[in-house]
Each structure stands twice: as C-alpha cells, then as structure tokens.
Amino acid sequence: MTGNEEKTKKERKYPELYEKLIPCVLGIIVVAMLALLAIAVAVALKLLPGVSY
Amino acid sequence: MNLFYALLPFLSSIVSFVFAVLVFRRYVARRGIHLLLWGVGMVMYGLGGFCEAYYGVFGWNPLVFRLWYLFGAMLVAAWLGQGTVYLLAKRKWANGLMIVLGLASLYGAVRIFGAQLDPAQMSSSLHTGSELSGRAITTPGIRSLTPFFNVYGTITLVGGAAYSAWLFWRKRVLLHRAIGNVLIALGALLPAFGGAFSRFGIGHALYLSEFAGAVLMFLGFLRATTPMKDLEERAPEQAAG
Helix, strand or coil: CCHHHHHHHHHCCCCHHHHHHHHHHHHHHHHHHHHHHHHHHHHHCCCCCCCCC | CCHHHHHHHHHHHHHHHHHHHHHHHHHHHHCCHHHHHHHHHHHHHHHHHHHHHHHHHHCCCHHHHHHHHHHHHHHHHHHHHHHHHHHHCCHHHHHHHHHHHHHHHHHHHHHHHCCCECHHHHHCCCCCCCCCCHHHECCCCCHHHHHHHHHHHHHHHHHHHHHHHHHHHHHCCCHHHHHHHHHHHHHHHHHHHHHHHHHCCCCCHHHHHHHHHHHHHHHHHHHHCCCCHHHHHHHHHHHHC
C-alpha cells in the first residue's frame, strides 16, 4: 500500500458495520467462486456424478 | 400446472426485464458499452425466465426450449460478464474478448437450433422433468460448450463485482458502490450454484436461485447507483472524531 493510500485510509472510514462486513462477505464470495469452478472442472472431467446442465 | 414452476420463473423474468429497462435508460443517458451489454444480458436473463414459465404453464415446445437453452443456460452469464470486462479491462482486451464471445455465441446458436431434442430425457435420471434441463438435447457436443460460457461469465461477472467492491472498500470511498457490488456478486453467484445443485438432482434449486439472483443483482444495481448521503458524509466525521 502506498503512502497516499495509507493516509487516505486513516482519514476515511466506513461505518463500523460495513468496515467488517464487506471484507467478510467478499472472502465468502471468493471461496464460493473457487468451489464452483472446482465443481465445473470436476464435472467436465467426469469426476463427479450428476446430470449435465 | 405446478404454480412453483410457473410463477417463480415468471417473477424472475419480470424483475429481469424491469432491471434491463433501467440499465438501458442509464445507457442512453451516460453511454458506456458495459451498460449496453448488461442490458442485453438482463434481457437474456428475462427470456430464460419467460421460457421456464412458459414450460411450467403450457408444457414442452421445441422453440421455447431452444431459446431457453441459448439465452438462459448458455449465454446470459457470459454476456453480463462481458459488460464487466468492458468496465474494468483495457479496451483492446475487451474488444478482443467481445469478438471471441460474439463468434462463440453465434456458433452456440447454430448448434442449438440444429440440435436433435428429446423431452423425455428431462424426466430421466435425477430430474423429474418439472424444470427445463439440457438433457433434452441429444446431439452430442452441445451441452459441453455451456460450461465454457458459464465459467467465463462467473469469473468476469462475480470476480469483477467483487474486485470493484474491494477497491472501494480499500480506499474507503463510495460506500453505496461497495455494497452494490457485493450484492451483484452474490446475486450472480446464486444461479451458478443453482445450476450446480440442479446437476445433482436437487429439485427447485435452479428456479429459486435464478429468482433470488435476479432480485439481489437488481438491488445491487439500485444500491450502486444511489448514493447513501447520510452515511457517506458522516463517515469522515466519525474518523476524525
């Protein structure tokens, strides 16, 4: 992080709820997306049963 | 007629078409290819929902099925994601990917409209036949195209919205856009999960997730385009205090 960004971050803050909630939800989204991609690859390689969509 | 299998996709369709109108209005006012592509993508989403509702009310129709598979199952995520590519990537990259997507979409359309169909296949295996399913396509090599579109769409649409939200959060600016993008990312993930659950024979998953996804993305769009003046003006004061 550059000096300017650090300064900006110190000056600006989201309300407490959003400060914590947004990165948590983003983390969940990234994990979910990776899980979906893993499922897609597994189905394509016929490693998982189920019907093709 | 099962109300669930007709009403829910019909509601998804209504939400999507209203969403598309708002996006097109914004495109007319502000321009930007990303808005045009998002509008086209939401029309595809709405068409997919309409075809599902049609099947729920009137039953099998080959033309409706082909339209559903093309727009609702194959293209929608990729075209929405392409809008995000235009928003976030360099123009020459976006143009290149657009050409590839356009040609691939054309190829997909030709294959789907020339495919052999057997609706009885939708009632076999894990599916009950209550929801539309790609199993009705008996010509080989068509359903295997769909994951390529959907993986591209999921990475670009969900990844792009999440990346945008993270940028806003890191700089602590435009809270409404950070929240809006989180909602859009969540909304775009849901139909992808619904499709995955549908693969494993979990009933209702696809239509429910499509409806919830359309509502969440719509709310995200409204949130992202409507500043939260009270919270965003108060935030610097809190930091100072």
